[in-house]
Amino acid sequence: MRKNWIPTLPWSFIPVIENLQRKLFHSSRVRLIDFIFDTYIKGKGSTHECRKYQRLVEHLRDFEQQQKLKIYSDSFDDETAHSWVEYLRTTTNLKKNIKAYRQSTLRMFHQKTISVLYRLARSCYAVRIESLSNIRIRPVQAFAVYLTEQEVESLLELELTPAQSKVRDLFVLGCCTALRFSDIIRLTANNFNNDTIGILTQKTKVRVEIPIHHLIRRIILRNNGFSFLGYNGSAWNFNKTIKAICQKANITQNVLVERVEKGEIVRSSCAKWKLVSSHTARRTGATNMFLHNIEPYRIMMITGHTSETIFFQYLRISEIENANFLLSNSFFSGLPTSVTPSPQIPTQNLVQINNFSTTNYVILPPLTIEKPSENQSAEACTLSISSSNKSKYPYYIQLP
Numbered sequence: 303m304r305k306n307w308i309p310t311l312p313w314s315f316i317p318v319i320e321n322l323q324r325k326l327f328h329s330s331r332v333r334l335i336d337f338i339f340d341t342y343i344k345g346k347g348s349t350h351e352c353r354k355y356q357r358l359v360e361h362l363r364d365f366e367q368q369q370k371l372k373i374y375s376d377s378f379d380d381e382t383a384h385s386w387v388e389y390l391r392t393t394t395n396l397k398k399n400i401k402a403y404r405q406s407t408l409r410m411f412h413q414k415t416i417s418v419l420y421r422l423a424r425s426c427y428a429v430r431i432e433s434l435s436n437i438r439i440r441p442v443q444a445f446a447v448y449l450t451e452q453e454v455e456s457l458l459e460l461e462l463t464p465a466q467s468k469v470r471d472l473f474v475l476g477c478c479t480a481l482r483f484s485d486i487i488r489l490t491a492n493n494f495n496n497d498t499i500g501i502l503t504q505k506t507k508v509r510v511e512i513p514i515h516h517l518i519r520r521i522i523l524r525n526n527g528f529s530f531l532g533y534n535g536s537a538w539n540f541n542k543t544i545k546a547i548c549q550k551a552n553i554t555q556n557v558l559v560e561r562v563e564k565g566e567i568v569r570s571s572c573a574k575w576k577l578v579s580s581h582t583a584r585r586t587g588a589t590n591m592f593l594h595n596i597e598p599y600r601i602m603m604i605t606g607h608t609s610e611t612i613f614f615q616y617l618r619i620s621e622i623e624n625a626n627f628l629l630s631n632s633f634f635s636g637l638p639t640s641v642t643p644s645p646q647i648p649t650q651n652l653v654q655i656n657n658f659s660t661t662n663y664v665i666l667p668p669l670t671i672e673k674p675s676e677n678q679s680a681e682a683c684t685l686s687i688s689s690s691n692k693s694k695y696p697y698y699i700q701l702p
Contacts, residue, residue, distance in 0.1 A: 313669050330428040331374045335359045335366075338418055358414050365389050375419065376428045383433040385533060387412060408438040408604045447557060448586040449548075456551045458517065467495075469543040471521045471530040476583025478515035480591065483537060483580040491528040508606040539581045548575035588613070 342355040365386060366373055378386070403411075416435050423429045454477045457470050476486050484504045493501050499512045521530060531539065556571045574698050584605070591601045598613060607613040629632055 331376050332422065332425070332427055334375060334377075334418065335362050336371045337375070337422060338362075341416075341421070345524055348667075349636070354410070354414060356409055358418075361390065361393065361411065364393075375422045376430045378419070378434045380431045380433045383437060386415070386434070387437050387439070405439070412437070412439050446585055447574055447582060448589040449553065449578070449582065451554050451590055453548075453551070454478075454586065454590075455517065456553075457547060458520065460547065460551055462547065462550075466543060466547060468530055468533065469540055471546050472533060472540075473544050473580070473583050474521060475518055475584040476580070478518050479512045479598075480584050480587030480601070481510075481512070483540070483585055486580075486583070487533040489531050491531065494522075494528065503606050506606050510604055512604050537580060544580065544582075545575055545578055549573075550579045553576075553578070 338355055338359050343352055343359070346352040366548055368389065369382075369385065371377075373382075374571050387408075389401065390411050393403065412434075416431065419429050419431045419434065423431065454474055455475055460470065462470055472486055475481075475489075476483065479486075479499060481489075481501070482503065482505060485501055488504065489499070489501065493499055494514070497514055499514060499518075500509065502509045522528065553575045554573050557574045557577060559570050559572050559577070588601055588605055591604070592598065598610065602608070602610070605613065
């Protein structure tokens with residue numbers, strides 16, 4: 303063996319050696335805000351995720367001043383962990399005039415803190431995670447609205463500036479496809495086939511094929527092609543513009559907003575147009591497809607969802623709409639299915655037939671007829687509202 307020979311190690315051993323050096327030659331604890339800044343913020347630009355960690359650092363620094371101590375990787379014992387969560391629950395954001403964070407924002411900061419501690423543990427720093435991770439902050443579904451089909455169509459009737467028309471047309475396209483904003487602004491004429499729109503979604507990398515809605519065909523015809531596609535503005539500007547457009551379309555009814563602040567339910571009233579954003583289009587598309595009795599699994603093939611739990615969070619059917627739908631159900635009405643009251647249709651020129659015959663009569667669409675047997679009376683003749691609705695109604699026809 304050569305006298306001055308020095309053994310060499312494969313590159314895969316270098317991280318192991320570095321961690322061993324860290325344990326042997328420097329402190330095994332690190333101040334949390336320093337680690338977050340060096341790991342998540344420094345040199346990362348101004349991305350959305352980076353700004354979240356910047357806000358986390360600001361809160362940690364303020365928390366240190368309140369507690370009169372420095373927070374290290376191993377500082378989260380039971381008392382400090384509960385104090386940190388309580389601080390997040392009750393803190394205010396003076397820049398945005400926020401009295402308290404919503405439950406979802408509180409949960410986000412809590413999860414980010416735990417994520418940082420786990421990364422510190424993987425880097426062989428001394429950490430305390432158990433006390434903080436044992437604190438459970440329940441997720442709360444964010445309040446959001448959707449637009450009815452009538453409201454969506456009303457947007458197309460407005461006289462707008464060219465810039466507003468572009469935002470309106472892209473928003474309506476989203477309402478008819480349930481695509482994300484990031485996919486809507488990437489659409490080109492090449493994504494449009496004769497009857498479908500095909501695109502590889504940016505977020506989930508799933509290819510979807512969506513039938514072209516009649517309102518989209520109307521938009522294409524009015525623009526003499528696909529000149530309305532493409533958007534170079536910011537999401538903030540898009541949201542500001544679509545709110546103003548919805549206000550102009552008289553989508554101004556008050557909506558009851560409920561959210562959790564400081565662990566309590568806070569209720570307030572807000573005009574619907576103020577709650578509309580680019581993502582409202584995706585919720586609108588999914589909800590209106592569901593209200594048209596399209597099977598959830600088919601809608602999920604359009605939205606790209608793989609979990610029904612996540613998918614159903616997009617459906618924005620109100621409690622009143624759900625209750626009105628259930629009123630006709632025999633469980634609530636107390637009536638047998640065969641004698642459920644007939645749907646509300648004009649009573650003029652309507653007669654209940656005495657003898658079964660469709661000659662010289664017009665069947666009201668989308669009603670389908672069921673012929674009674676020879677021994678049944680005319681009252682036994684019933685109709686169905688649709689193939690998916692099994693409720694039966696007295697058979698009425700309109701005189702020609």
